Amino acid sequence: MVTAMVTARRPCPPAPGPLEGYATRFDDLFSSLAQRRGFREYLAGLLLPRDRNKTLTCLAGAEPIAGTQHSGVQRLQFFSESPWAPERVNARRLELLRADPATVPHADGVLVIDDSGDRKDGKATAHVGRQWLGRYGKTDNAVVTVTTLWADERLYYPLHAVPYTPAHHFERGRSDPAFRTKWRIAAELAGRARAAGFPFRAAVADGAYGDLDDFRCELHAAGVPFVMAVKRRRGIWAYGDQARTPVDAAREPAWDGPGEPGEPGDWTPWCAPSATGTPPSGGPPTPPWVSGDRTA
Numbered sequence: 001m002v003t004a005m006v007t008a009r010r011p012c013p014p015a016p017g018p019l020e021g022y023a024t025r026f027d028d029l030f031s032s033l034a035q036r037r038g039f040r041e042y043l044a045g046l047l048l049p050r051d052r053n054k055t056l057t058c059l060a061g062a063e064p065i066a067g068t069q070h071s072g073v074q075r076l077q078f079f080s081e082s083p084w085a086p087e088r089v090n091a092r093r094l095e096l097l098r099a100d101p102a103t104v105p106h107a108d109g110v111l112v113i114d115d116s117g118d119r120k121d122g123k124a125t126a127h128v129g130r131q132w133l134g135r136y137g138k139t140d141n142a143v144v145t146v147t148t149l150w151a152d153e154r155l156y157y158p159l160h161a162v163p164y165t166p167a168h169h170f171e172r173g174r175s176d177p178a179f180r181t182k183w184r185i186a187a188e189l190a191g192r193a194r195a196a197g198f199p200f201r202a203a204v205a206d207g208a209y210g211d212l213d214d215f216r217c218e219l220h221a222a223g224v225p226f227v228m229a230v231k232r233r234r235g236i237w238a239y240g241d242q243a244r245t246p247v248d249a250a251r252e253p254a255w256d257g258p259g260e261p262g263e264p265g266d267w268t269p270w271c272a273p274s275a276t277g278t279p280p281s282g283g284p285p286t287p288p289w290v291s292g293d294r295t296a
Contacts, residue, residue, distance in 0.1 A: 015040040109152040113205040117144040129166030146185040183215035
């Protein structure tokens with residue numbers, strides 16, 4: 001008879017303050033002490049103020065190039081050199097968000113779809129390629145990640161993130177079955193958000209996605225309501241006698257100033273909260289006005 005011996009887990013140096021209580025909720029997802037310790041240092045690095053992108057050297061507080069052999073940086077190598085499942089870690093994070101009364105999602109929230117890019121040197125990094133970077137306003141060598149976050153008037157938090165892989169990484173380019181455009185990744189992430197238990201009133205995105213007919217059709221086919229920005233020169237689908245651009249639609253309702261906002265239903269006062277849910281000045285803001293016409 002063979003008896004299996006279970007070795008007790010070695011204690012891990014705790015994360016600072018209340019962060020330890022959060023980190024312990026993930027311990028069962030890591031197989032080694034090095035992983036659990038690296039995860040705690042990673043969480044602490046995310047919360048510390050830094051003046052540059054939070055690469056591994058930045059998270060460890062080391063110099064970008066000279067500090068790559070720093071002990072703290074080496075411990076964070078568990079992200080790429082250890083067998084762990086990032087999908088399970090993210091699923092646990094989302095589970096904790098759903099379970100906390102302060103962050104539980106509801107059907108009146110929105111799903112924000114966007115992408116974010118970081119410049120990269122060389123060609124060795126996975127997913128790298130020359131592509132548009134909105135934050136810099138130019139095309140450059142970079143890695144771009146498609147993201148979703150859930151938001152309401154009180155708070156917001158990220159849900160999923162998937163890197164976009166440019167066509168040149170695939171044998172058949174854009175014709176390769178494995179290639180996915182950014183909008184297709186975004187549509188899939190909208191479905192994943194729902195499947196993960198995060199309801200939302202609508203998906204929202206800027207004109208980079210709103211101008212894509214295929215993307216809007218994909219969301220419509222999946223039953224996902226959406227509000228998308230479109231370029232000013234672009235019209236919208238409507239009956240022939242109602243076709244117009246958003247600018248045309250905004251000019252139609254009567255407007256004689258905040259005191260006389262036209263006919264009932266033409267305009268509605270609306271206050272946009274800050275990320276904390278309170279007016280920036282601490283007092284009631286002067287409301288902007290939103291047209292009652294959904295096409296405006």
